[in-house]
Amino acid sequence: MSKAKVVILGAGYAGLRALKSLQSKRLDIDITIVNKNSFHYESTYLHEVASGAHNAERISYEIKTVINPKQTTLIEDTVVVVNKDDKTVELEKTGLISFDYLIFALGFESESFGIKGVEHYGLPVVDIETAQKVDQHLRTQFSKYNETKDDAYLSVAVCGAGFTSIEYIGELTLQLPKLVKQYAVPIEKVQISCIEAMSTLLPMFDEKLADFGIQKLKDRGVNFIVGTPIKELTADSVIYEEAGELKSIKAKTIVWTTGVKGSSIVEASGFEQRRNRVMVENDLTAPGYPDIFIIGDCSAVMDSSTNRPYPPTAQIALKQGINAADNIEAKLKEKAMKPFTFTALGTVCSIGNNQAIGEVLGRNLKGYPASVMKKVIGDRSLIETGGVKIVATKGRFDFYR
Template structure:
């Protein structure tokens, strides 16, 4: 009898955890399972602000896929997905193609530019190991360049972070920790360096607990970060950012963190999307496509209590992987009753660099060192779910305090 073919696209939080759960439940005995990813490693997107600023080596945030997944049980293909031909049940890769009976899409996100001119050409983004290595190298190069100039151009040491959502704030936190070290290394006075956090909304971290936002802003300001709140960016040019209020900031480093949209592969493959994300059914399948599951940043799910989409997070992607793998297992066993996905949001914790963080867990507010320790525990917990204690010991954040 022919085994059903299961293809998982993307080895991020969603895809990697789905593969790992299917392996643990021995689903490979009843199905041919294939995982496809651009790289031969898995990285933790939620840690990327650290290697971007250079406060953590990027190897800490990644692991070889075959060090976690048994490739005798789950076939791994290192290739890039180009298109999904859902009506032919086929995936087109750069170097080949695959047929499937069931597909899991976990291709993650792309930066949201809102069509603002110049962003793609002139700004960096925090989205992969390759993109953050470039940011780290560029920042260091700016410091190295400064003293080399006869006439000093201050824009070489001006850093603009566009958007003060969680990604922007976490990156600014790391950057403001790194700058004093770079100043020391390159003999530059701290006052020469400018870091701007530019936010369109009336507050940084719009919608988050006000007290915690104030704590974060005060802390970052004390490290020399200048906030420009209520100030949408309207254009990015080579070496400058134009603000809606008419002001311009000259900066040789612009990091774009104004939010995300789902992988463009999904809309280019003819799925109906909102900001690149598919509003999935309760069992995580795409509407009208019983054979396609969509998880993580590519999926849109509504918080019915407030009738708005849940923000896309790793927390949700991981939980969806559990439901998705259970549902695939059920389908290959011939069951028709599938599990409904119910997110169980434990809270939000954001790092601010060094041993600082803020968090809201249940109704408990966390600040400073204790928040930072909880953040590391969350990072370690994921490693534990994926690869048990050995992976925690190898890649985890073991210095909690």
């Protein structure tokens, strides 16, 4: 009898953790992992690349370091569609590959909410390429200021005030002194604005904690425009609505971090979905497809305490990776499937290198201790998937980095 074929799509938090867990089980199976690039990147640190604080190498490592070549094959290719009834996956260069069990973990994409101009003028932060583009774009605008003396080249508009926006702004404000020196531009003319539709900022934290974080950013000169839905982006402006009136802010750098949806391959493959997220069964399989597991940001899992899906996070993605691997083992051994359960350990939001706010295991943290906690959480996850050597080679044991 031929070995069962397990295919994992995506080598992000969810996919790579599933791979690591499956390999450790020493099952008699063949595993194939498909990813766009040969490397894994830690999406939770993309803002550091976007702000120019760190280079891409710092937050990425080669997938082959996690692979057991005796059992697993890496295909560096782009997934086009999953033919769920035929149990095949179409890849851009390789063509069709077949599977007995599939783990679908293709992560997230930027959400435009259908707002005019976003696709053209908004700069998303969703992977290494887009994060690097934000940094390069801002540098180009700063250098153009000296040719034109147009202040719009020194204006950065960050759309949305969710986690990614706040973490990006936090890091950018700390990078600014270096940037203005490098491009010889006047720091007093640099404007960083954050435009948010909701009137409450960082609502996931208690009010005092959120105020502490926002005040830190205001002290660094950030202008928050809140309760103002964005209506349109143009090449050099963000148009928003305030008290029923349309207003605009000039900016040549427009960072679009208002929110994310799951991979568009979810919809292309015909799964029942909402914003490219599949409401999975409690064993993490897609409804009607017991051999297809959907995990990470492409999945939605209901939180019975709030009656809403859990927010998509690396934390839940990692746990789902382990659970999906356990359930593939259970299927192969004809044992009962393990229902997925999740308790969030907390959330920490960076406001720039050694400052953060967070709620961890019911305790509120702020300032340096919170930033250390953020780094400990990130390093722990990196050790568990990539190994201690990778953490050390990336200089990640330095908590003042």
